Each structure stands twice: as C-alpha cells, then as structure tokens.
Amino acid sequence: QVQLVQSGAEVKKPGASVRISCKTSGYTLTTYYVHWVRQAPGQGLEWMGIIKFSGGGTRYAQKFQGRVTMTRDTSANTVFLEMTSLRSEDTAVYYCATRYYDDGCADYWGPGTLVSVSS
Amino acid sequence: QSALTQPASVSGSPGQSITISCTGTSSDIGNYKYVSWYQQYPGKAPKLLIYEVTYRPSGVSNRFSGSKSGNTASLTISGLQAEDEADYYCSSFTRTNIVVFGGGTTLTVL
Numbered sequence: 001q002v003q004l005v006q007s008g009a010e011v012k013k014p015g016a017s018v019r020i021s022c023k024t025s026g027y028t029l030t031t032y033y034v035h036w037v038r039q040a041p042g043q044g045l046e047w048m049g050i051i052k053f054s055g056g057g058t059r060y061a062q063k064f065q066g067r068v069t070m071t072r073d074t075s076a077n078t079v080f081l082e083m084t085s086l087r088s089e090d091t092a093v094y095y096c097a098t099r100y101y102d103d104g105c106a107d108y109w110g111p112g113t114l115v116s117v118s119s
Numbered sequence: 120q121s122a123l124t125q126p127a128s129v130s131g132s133p134g135q136s137i138t139i140s141c142t143g144t145s146s147d148i149g150n151y152k153y154v155s156w157y158q159q160y161p162g163k164a165p166k167l168l169i170y171e172v173t174y175r176p177s178g179v180s181n182r183f184s185g186s187k188s189g190n191t192a193s194l195t196i197s198g199l200q201a202e203d204e205a206d207y208y209c210s211s212f213t214r215t216n217i218v219v220f221g222g223g224t225t226l227t228v229l
Contacts, residue, residue: 047219
C-alpha cells in the first residue's frame with residue numbers, strides 16, 4: 001500500500017528555519033513528482049511548489065521563492081522542504097503529495113506536519 | 120497568482136444534487152485542461168476527486184463529476200449523502216507552470 005510518512009511536528013521561533021521530510025512506503029519515488037502544500041489553521045490549501053524526484057528540478061510559487069528549498073535524497077526515497085526566516089503566518093500543516101504525472105494534481109498525500117511559529 | 124474563486128459554502132438535502140463553481144482566468148482554468156478537485160474532512164489530508172476537468176481516480180464514486188466552461192470549472196455531486204459533508208477545493212495548472220488552489224467550499228448536508 002502506498003503511503004507517505006512525514007516528519008513530526010515542529011515548534012520554531014520567528015526568524016528560525018525548519019526542515020520537514022517526506023518518505024514513501026510501498027513504492028519508490030523515482031519517477032514521481034512531489035508537491036508541497038500548506039494549510040494554515042482554519043484556512044484553505046496553499047500550493048508551495050513541486051520537485052521532480054528524478055533530476056531534482058523544482059518550481060516554486062512566487063510567494064515562496066527565495067525562502068523555500070525543496071530537495072531530495074534518492075538513496076533514502078525521501079524529499080525535504082526547508083523554509084527559512086519563519087514568521088507567525090507560517091504556522092500551518094505542511095503536506096507532501098505525489099503524482100506520477102506533472103499535471104498539477106496529487107493522488108497520494110502525507111498526513112501532514114504541523115509547524116508552529118511562536119515567540 | 121491569485122487564488123481561484125469558490126463560494127464559501129453550499130448546502131443541500133440528502134438525495135439532491137449540488138454544484139460548486141470555481142472561477143479563474145484565461146491564465147489558468149480558461150486555457151488548461153489540468154483542473155482538479157479535492158475533498159477534505161476536518162483534520163485529514165485532501166483526497167483527489169477529479170483530475171483533468173472530468174476524470175475520476177479509481178475508487179472515487181461516480182456521484183462526483185467535473186466540467187468546465189470558459190474560465191469556470193464546476194464540481195457536481197449527485198445523490199447527496201451525509202458523508203459528503205466536507206470541504207472541497209479546486210485547483211488549476213497555470214501558464215507559469217505553477218498550481219493555484221481555490222479558497223475552498225464547505226458543503227453542508229441538511
């Protein structure tokens with residue numbers, strides 16, 4: 001069964017950085033695309049960017065360019081999301097989600113990682 | 120890139136059909152077939168319901184259907200059931216090769 005396993009909740013202070021991981025279970029990411037989507041408390045979904053697992057090519061939403069980096073470790077079948085200069089507005093659940101095709105959607109989703117930013 | 124526009128809420132009675140609209144521009148919905156819909160229950164990850172405007176992934180009920188006209192996409196749920204009460208989000212590929220979501224619609228089954 002296909003599953004995405006994400007790292008645990010994080011509590012950070014404003015200005016700090018956070019790195020979240022997303023590992024697959026049940027299949028390899030080799031030919032997949034991985035999206036990162038976040039959801040602030042009580043708010044809607046916000047697309048952050050996408051990484052192509054083979055090759056590591058990335059595209060980011062303009063809002064996050066310069067502050068977000070998506071990388072992958074092919075040997076560990078894991079992708080990472082790093083966000084710097086955290087502020088309170090970054091408090092959200094961060095989801096990784098995958099799709100075989102680069103067609104703007106995702107059919108397998110991780111359970112989400114809560115990142116709380118507070119002084 | 121602005122978010123797509125969805126109604127904040129819709130409601131319907133069991134057995135009825137409802138339609139949720141999702142309005143974009145010619146830079147996204149209007150010129151791309153890559154429009155998707157998701158269902159999300161509180162505290163859970165979204166579930167893909169519709170991709171490429173009209174296609175349902177395996178396992179998704181045929182009570183869910185998608186369509187598009189111009190810059191507006193629509194999700195129709197027929198034979199409404201209590202379990203359909205959830206939040207629904209549309210998304211679209213854009214001309215800059217990024218993805219944009221709608222603001223979400225809360226469906227209440229009366």
